[in-house]
Amino acid sequence: MNPFAYTSPRNTTDASALAVPNGDFALPVLKSGGMDLLDRMKEGLERPDLVVDLTRIDDPTLDAIDAGRIGGRVTLAMVAESEELRKSAPILGAASGSAATPQVRNVATVAGNLLQETRCWYWRMSQFDCLRKTGDDCPAREGDHRFHVIFQDGPCLMVHPSNLAPALFVLDGEVEVVGGDRTRIPIRDLYADPAVDWRSASVLSPAEIITGIRFKSAPNSAFIALKQKQSFDWPMVSGYAVLDLDGDVIKSARTCAGAVAPRPHPLPQVDAALAGLSIHDEARIRAACEISVDGADPLPGTAYKMTLLPVAIRRAVAAAAHSAGTARGGDA
Amino acid sequence: MSQPPRDLRAINAGQSVADHATRLDGLEKATGAARYGRDQIKKDMLWVRLIRCPWGRASLDSLDRDAALATPGVVEVVVSGDAGEYHGDSIGYVVARNRRALERGLQALDATWTRLDCKTGILDDEKARAPMGDPSAETAKAIDDAAFTFEATYSTPVQTHSSLETHGLMIEPDGENSIVHASTQGTFVVADQIGRFLGKPRSKIIIDCEHVGGGFGSKFQIGKEGAAGGLAAKTSGEAVYSFCDREEEHLDTGNRPSLLCKVRLGHDADGTIRGARFETFGGTGVSRRGGGARVPSGRFEFGTLDSPNHQDIQFNAGGPRAMRAPGCPQGAFVEELLIDEIAHRCGLDPLALRRRLDDSERRQRMYDVAADLIGWENRADTGSQTGTMRTGYGIGTCHWGKGRAPAKIEVVVHPDGHLEVRTGTQDIGTGQRTAMAALVAARIGVPLANISVAIGNSMLPAGPASGGSVCTPSTAPAAMAAADLARERILAGVAEREKLDADRLTIDDGVIMEGGRKVIRWEDACRRLSEPVSVTGEFDGQASAHWGEGSSEGVQAARVEVDCETGQIFVRDVIAIQSCGLPLVRKTAESQIMGGVIQGTSYALFEEQVLDPGTGAVLNANFENYKILGSEDCPRIVPVLWRDDQTGVRALGEPPVVPTAAAIANAVFNAIGRPVRDLPLRPDRVLAALAEPMAERVVAAAPRNADLENRA
Amino acid sequence: MNGGGPTIIGPLPAKTSLQVNGRQLDFVAEPATTLLEALREQCDVTGPKEVCDRAACGGCTVLLDERPVASCMMLALDATDRKITTVEGIGSVDAPDPLQMAMAEFDAMQCGFCTPGVVTAAKALLIQNPRPNLDEIRAALSGNLCRCGTYPNIFNAVLVASGQEPVEEPTDRGRSASGERA
Numbered sequence A: 001m002n003p004f005a006y007t008s009p010r011n012t013t014d015a016s017a018l019a020v021p022n023g024d025f026a027l028p029v030l031k032s033g034g035m036d037l038l039d040r041m042k043e044g045l046e047r048p049d050l051v052v053d054l055t056r057i058d059d060p061t062l063d064a065i066d067a068g069r070i071g072g073r074v075t076l077a078m079v080a081e082s083e084e085l086r087k088s089a090p091i092l093g094a095a096s097g098s099a100a101t102p103q104v105r106n107v108a109t110v111a112g113n114l115l116q117e118t119r120c121w122y123w124r125m126s127q128f129d130c131l132r133k134t135g136d137d138c139p140a141r142e143g144d145h146r147f148h149v150i151f152q153d154g155p156c157l158m159v160h161p162s163n164l165a166p167a168l169f170v171l172d173g174e175v176e177v178v179g180g181d182r183t184r185i186p187i188r189d190l191y192a193d194p195a196v197d198w199r200s201a202s203v204l205s206p207a208e209i210i211t212g213i214r215f216k217s218a219p220n221s222a223f224i225a226l227k228q229k230q231s232f233d234w235p236m237v238s239g240y241a242v243l244d245l246d247g248d249v250i251k252s253a254r255t256c257a258g259a260v261a262p263r264p265h266p267l268p269q270v271d272a273a274l275a276g277l278s279i280h281d282e283a284r285i286r287a288a289c290e291i292s293v294d295g296a297d298p299l300p301g302t303a304y305k306m307t308l309l310p311v312a313i314r315r316a317v318a319a320a321a322h323s324a325g326t327a328r329g330g331d332a
Numbered sequence B: 001m002s003q004p005p006r007d008l009r010a011i012n013a014g015q016s017v018a019d020h021a022t023r024l025d026g027l028e029k030a031t032g033a034a035r036y037g038r039d040q041i042k043k044d045m046l047w048v049r050l051i052r053c054p055w056g057r058a059s060l061d062s063l064d065r066d067a068a069l070a071t072p073g074v075v076e077v078v079v080s081g082d083a084g085e086y087h088g089d090s091i092g093y094v095v096a097r098n099r100r101a102l103e104r105g106l107q108a109l110d111a112t113w114t115r116l117d118c119k120t121g122i123l124d125d126e127k128a129r130a131p132m133g134d135p136s137a138e139t140a141k142a143i144d145d146a147a148f149t150f151e152a153t154y155s156t157p158v159q160t161h162s163s164l165e166t167h168g169l170m171i172e173p174d175g176e177n178s179i180v181h182a183s184t185q186g187t188f189v190v191a192d193q194i195g196r197f198l199g200k201p202r203s204k205i206i207i208d209c210e211h212v213g214g215g216f217g218s219k220f221q222i223g224k225e226g227a228a229g230g231l232a233a234k235t236s237g238e239a240v241y242s243f244c245d246r247e248e249e250h251l252d253t254g255n256r257p258s259l260l261c262k263v264r265l266g267h268d269a270d271g272t273i274r275g276a277r278f279e280t281f282g283g284t285g286v287s288r289r290g291g292g293a294r295v296p297s298g299r300f301e302f303g304t305l306d307s308p309n310h311q312d313i314q315f316n317a318g319g320p321r322a323m324r325a326p327g328c329p330q331g332a333f334v335e336e337l338l339i340d341e342i343a344h345r346c347g348l349d350p351l352a353l354r355r356r357l358d359d360s361e362r363r364q365r366m367y368d369v370a371a372d373l374i375g376w377e378n379r380a381d382t383g384s385q386t387g388t389m390r391t392g393y394g395i396g397t398c399h400w401g402k403g404r405a406p407a408k409i410e411v412v413v414h415p416d417g418h419l420e421v422r423t424g425t426q427d428i429g430t431g432q433r434t435a436m437a438a439l440v441a442a443r444i445g446v447p448l449a450n451i452s453v454a455i456g457n458s459m460l461p462a463g464p465a466s467g468g469s470v471c472t473p474s475t476a477p478a479a480m481a482a483a484d485l486a487r488e489r490i491l492a493g494v495a496e497r498e499k500l501d502a503d504r505l506t507i508d509d510g511v512i513m514e515g516g517r518k519v520i521r522w523e524d525a526c527r528r529l530s531e532p533v534s535v536t537g538e539f540d541g542q543a544s545a546h547w548g549e550g551s552s553e554g555v556q557a558a559r560v561e562v563d564c565e566t567g568q569i570f571v572r573d574v575i576a577i578q579s580c581g582l583p584l585v586r587k588t589a590e591s592q593i594m595g596g597v598i599q600g601t602s603y604a605l606f607e608e609q610v611l612d613p614g615t616g617a618v619l620n621a622n623f624e625n626y627k628i629l630g631s632e633d634c635p636r637i638v639p640v641l642w643r644d645d646q647t648g649v650r651a652l653g654e655p656p657v658v659p660t661a662a663a664i665a666n667a668v669f670n671a672i673g674r675p676v677r678d679l680p681l682r683p684d685r686v687l688a689a690l691a692e693p694m695a696e697r698v699v700a701a702a703p704r705n706a707d708l709e710n711r712a
Numbered sequence C: 001m002n003g004g005g006p007t008i009i010g011p012l013p014a015k016t017s018l019q020v021n022g023r024q025l026d027f028v029a030e031p032a033t034t035l036l037e038a039l040r041e042q043c044d045v046t047g048p049k050e051v052c053d054r055a056a057c058g059g060c061t062v063l064l065d066e067r068p069v070a071s072c073m074m075l076a077l078d079a080t081d082r083k084i085t086t087v088e089g090i091g092s093v094d095a096p097d098p099l100q101m102a103m104a105e106f107d108a109m110q111c112g113f114c115t116p117g118v119v120t121a122a123k124a125l126l127i128q129n130p131r132p133n134l135d136e137i138r139a140a141l142s143g144n145l146c147r148c149g150t151y152p153n154i155f156n157a158v159l160v161a162s163g164q165e166p167v168e169e170p171t172d173r174g175r176s177a178s179g180e181r182a
């Protein structure tokens, strides 16, 4: 790590001010848990001259959990353990509890999880330049891209790393921000269109700080990660589903796919096909989930994800229907 | 009888010399008190790191030595090359006062490279892509004479040892001497190798490796990191710390080489194999050798064989080093899956076919127990299942040679009755120190609590490196000899004083007896000693009285579940039956077996080094994407110590890792009806296999479980 | 330091204090120092190991206010006002914790390099959940890699340390093919 200064502001106003490049510090950076930031600093991808620590801000709302809101500094472990959330939106605990390792989840925050950088292995190695850095090419395209996209929504082939972001997509979530001229950003607008901007981790300005997330309650919601390895692995593909049920009938559905596109990938066509189906109508639910791959354009090395995606969505729908929302991983 | 201890695996009761002994350094390890080489940190030592090539092949364009030297804390920059032949290849090293200075010095060096064309795997080589060669005339005839021919190609990946303690050493000046705290599996190898770099004679070098954080075959040499550390210590005269980081560990400290194996064989309807040709290609990176695979292993009858036809294939990656049973797990994977494929073609139970092809009497009996413990009778016919989750059963086998090396063990008897076992050899986690103590205790007849062990230091009596699983087999006879000498000395003293016949004295649980009569307690007998008594037992590395009879053979059976929608494999149970001659300490022996099974499972399912096909850069030199089995992937394992009436101590470190991947691959084949012929058995590969037609059958299946039905 | 705003530490080395195993440890280090580096290189606390240095193996696990964290991916400055417990603080050779005794009894280590991290993570589990079942134990240890392959013995050690029976071996054959794990 390069030399840097460190500061722990006590309020978000100071933190915002410090996070903007200025005369004293040209490369300030915000740090919550640091699980992603330190990784990048160790690899030399990030060389801040000032680390602005957000863990000592004096504001209990940053740590609060309610039925429809989670403070930005809440850790993934706390999300996973929350009884409140298990009732209101079990998908959040399931997605958080399946991410990373217990040690990481005890430190990683909700805000940091949404804003973490890609895990593309080319990007993470400092010797490779690429489209997402300063270059004109994507070495993953001709290279080993087994963990990359099937939806080529932009020239960069990374998949979005966050377990949590797609959950917020299906919950119609918003992020609360301070430091700019807006206070809420719908989650669907938090990430730039990868066809236009393939370099930014989000649309936030340097001064903007995420202080919380808000979401609709969804007792029938579930998350499924299909992992190669069950103890700590990134999902090969993940499926997210929220169902609005009338008895056994799906009044409306919200589904989203993870680890297949540069952003969380909502599946409106699946949602439409699920609407009106009985949760016991396995054949038609299966057919509805099959179309989750519509529009996909897999790479040679990601063709297997075409098989996995409909399965992940179908299993998420099934788990949501039976409000077993905390199905952990694919070991079901 | 009192309650059996809660930690006893009932099946292994009474199988070892010391059923209840616990690892002597267990508490040290569990409390963090155990100090490893990597823990030898001083505030004022120098840190060393190699300058490494970031690409598969590249030439150095420029490098700013002055900027590096100008970095605060950097003391030396040594550049000795200008090209790299693989990612991780080194061209020099940097020395600095602390790790941050070291990193920044390397950064300031700002090496720029021109990437050159490179090869990244076995299949980049034409020789490996060429069609199979013609078998010898004799083999060709045997194949032609058989009713059916079968051809297939198998592959296994590069696996890295991934010891949790990385390679390296810390060198500390101590007057005239240098103390070298090394992470090694060869105390005396380090002693011999480091002097050249340190500029010191062997007599002024002391190696300490009291605790070693794993090696698995990769730590038999001091390596470049050790050499650079030695040179830096020589130049500076200061304490020097030179350890790899995790990335370097993956790149440049050896690996299990990859394998491509092509087979053509002829078999009859009853599964008899009439003749076979095996071609093997070992992926040795930049090394010229070391890629051999044991296939066929000799355990099964293959008729007229045309083998070995082996070639090592070079490409731009770090070279191999011995890894736990070099060449064997990859060979077993090919051979055992091949046998199951033949069995399936002929409509045979693969266990029945193995019984016919395998002439080891001991393994024949092991098959019965393995089948019983895994529940083989529940095995469905290969390819007969249709659901999403399908269960499969598979079997694999191993055997191991009787390697041995000279060894010395000193036993010191102190006047307080305490015994000290002294051996310079290292304990890399195998339980060597505990095995020696337990053996000496049992041999003399005193409680284990009377014994302490000094180990892992070059000032102690010389012993072998931990390789080829020879360490315990070779030190055990020396320990027995030393224990016998110590026992005789004490008994002779007692006999003389008490006017008894020494030959009639026995020692039972610390009490010296004559017939049924108690003569004197061991402690009290020792109290008569005016000074400690030292005796040394020696094993000549050949035959000696204590070598005994025994062999290492094993059979493993696995039960897996395959999710046929996702291609995920869940290994549920592994029965691991292993003979190792006379087992010494039950718990550590079981641990060796379970560790082998776990590494084998990890190899079967997850592990592979991934090279970028364009640049040769290793894409997964970390524990995020180089995947190693964790707690939630761990099968239930039943380690079975198989003693028969063997008397000699035999290999146990390596054999249990051999059959596991094979057994799992067979179980997957059984579950899904198609073989997956490439390791690791990744979900994408399972899905691709499932998209293929069911494996061909050339003979209709025999009625399943016929005798079972008769019995019912 | 700048005016009335928050204190700025570094980039030069600055005095830092950590509360480790009930003791205050003072040292001078630049902000670019991880908690693991501070413990091992400044405070001579070498129980936590540096293994992957990327939060992927658990070898460096320490407790921060009773929660296990990867000390390699945390700055020492992030931990200055927290209670840090390392494996050394859980027990010693002379006064071991029951968990450490069970680890030794069940041979839940080979090379032992992962063991400090495993003990620390398992201790955190037992603090939170005094009688964990096997699945909970597996989950709690899913961030701890053991290359030697000691997991089954670790599970038994944790079960016994929490007053439960170890997993019985070896012959519960004939379990349903749906196969709940051992």
Ligand SMILES: Cc1cc2nc3c(=O)[nH]c(=O)nc-3n(C[C@H](O)[C@H](O)[C@H](O)COP(=O)(O)OP(=O)(O)OC[C@H]3O[C@@H](n4cnc5c(N)ncnc54)[C@H](O)[C@@H]3O)c2cc1C
Binding pocket: A029, A030, A031, A032, A033, A034, A035, A036, A037, A038, A039, A054, A072, A098, A099, A100, A101, A104, A107, A108, A109, A110, A111, A112, A113, A114, A115, A116, A117, A161, A162, A163, A164, A208, A209, A210, A211, A233, A234, A235, B624, C054, C055, C056
């Ligand atoms: C071994 C390992 C495995 C992992 N596996 C998974 C996984 O399976 N699924 C998954 O989703 N994640 C996984 N992760 C990633 C991990 O979840 C994220 O790194 C973590 O959530 C980031 O949170 P943090 O608080 O540590 O963020 P930090 O590292 O502190 O910050 C991340 C980024 O967000 C910015 N930032 C942080 N907080 C704010 C804020 N309040 N406002 C504005 N900007 C902010 C920072 O500047 C930085 O750029 C894994 C990580 C590791 C190390």
Ligand code: SF4
Binding pocket: A118, A120, A121, A122, A123, A130, A131, A132, A133, A137, A138, A139, A140, A141, A148, A155, A156, A157, A158
């Ligand atoms: S996928 Fe994106 S991040 Fe990865 S190498 Fe290509 S452009 Fe860079």
Ligand code: FES
Binding pocket: C049, C050, C051, C052, C053, C054, C055, C056, C057, C058, C059, C060, C061, C070, C071, C072, C073
């Ligand atoms: S060393 Fe910190 S988690 Fe591996």
Ligand code: FES
Binding pocket: B164, B213, B214, B429, C108, C109, C110, C111, C112, C113, C114, C115, C145, C146, C147, C148, C149, C150
């Ligand atoms: S005991 Fe060696 S890594 Fe766990």
